Amino acid sequence: MKIGWAFTGAGHLLSESVEVLEELAKTNDITVFLSNAGEEVLKMYGLFERVSSITGGRYKELTKESDQKYSFPISGRFSLGKYDMLIVSPTTSNTVAKIVHGISDTLVTNTVSQAGKGGVKTIIIPVDIKKGDVKTVLPAKLEINTCEDCDECQAYKACPNKAIIPKQEIDLLKCTGCGTCENVCPFNAIESGKIITIHMRPIDIENTQKLVTMDNITVLEEPKDILTYLEDIIS
Ligand SMILES: Cc1cc2nc3c(=O)[nH]c(=O)nc-3n(C[C@H](O)[C@H](O)[C@H](O)COP(=O)(O)O)c2cc1C
Structure with missing residues (x-):
């Protein structure tokens, strides 16, 4: 399959996302898309090189928002249906808020918007998914x-x-x-790698709930669920 994988600037579920990306890259062509914050945060957690190393070649590019201008021409591949799937993992509360309000002014929100227009199935792993406290890891x-x-x-x-x-x-x-x-x-x-507890804000949970109702988007809880989901749709 040709897959687009987008990283936003979340530390939560980040190493788990990289592990699943590496697994999928063994048998699929994956273009990686990094929001500006996604690039920074991957570096802070020492994961940037691991993500870079799975890229190289046509439809296996490492696409950084920091190398782009304002119109994100590469996202046009999604409206042209060049990919079988878009995965956004992990997805910050910021990016979820933008998606549910139809905003597409970053590389990642733009890929989601173009995937919607091109009928490309989109899987999103939001970091803010359930009410209450969550444990997360620091750089x-x-x-x-x-x-x-x-x-x-x-x-x-x-x-x-x-x-x-x-x-x-x-x-x-x-x-x-x-x-x-x-x-x-x-x-x-x-x-x-210090673990801290953070509190989920109601506004972020509400936005995730709106995301679940959007056409063409499947919300999963954890990166490893992507593998099960793909196995299910292939079989
Ligand atoms: C070390 C670090 C970890 C972060 N982790 C998260 C996170 O888990 N969830 C989140 O919503 N934002 C997190 N942020 C904040 C986002 O990076 C910030 O809101 C950014 O503007 C999001 O941009 P993006 O949605 O375009 O990627 C983190 C920031 C830093 C510096």
Whole structure:
């Protein structure tokens, strides 16, 4: 199959999405679409290279919003029916809100809009799906209380991207999630993968409920559900 896979800027369900993408890429041609935030967040979690490595060649491009202008000509492939399916996973509350209001001003929302016009089945995995609290994972974080403010910060010295601001924070826009800082700090003041609990906002849940009612869109709860869904429609 020819599949479009779009990443938005959500850390939640991100590594699970990359795992399913890698699985599907073994037997399908996948074009990857990254919203601006999707590109940044993939880098922060150290997953950008893994996603890049499955791309290369016609219909297997890595398409970044940051390389595009305003009209997203590549999305036209969806209105022309060149793909069998569009998958958006993970999908931020921002992108869900835009989709349910018919807004298509980012690379990802534009692909969804064009897929709707071209009758290309679209699977969406929203990160905000159920009321209540949800556990999610953070990228690298400098714990101020554990930081000993060394005269020479080993993490700062070792970071290939100069992303560490000693005794303050990590500049996540420079961080590529390589983990070097974590390994060299003698006081373990840097941790990635910390689990935190966040509260789902009612407005985001309402938007997801609207998404479920939209034509041509299937909402699934988790990235692994995509594999079961595809098995079901193929058999
Ligand atoms: C580390 C990090 C993790 C984030 N995780 C989420 C998330 O899980 N869900 C979400 O809705 N937004 C998340 N965001 C915020 C989005 O990236 C932000 O709203 C962005 O503007 C979304 O743009 P997009 O929908 O075009 O990708 C995160 C931001 C950062 C820096």
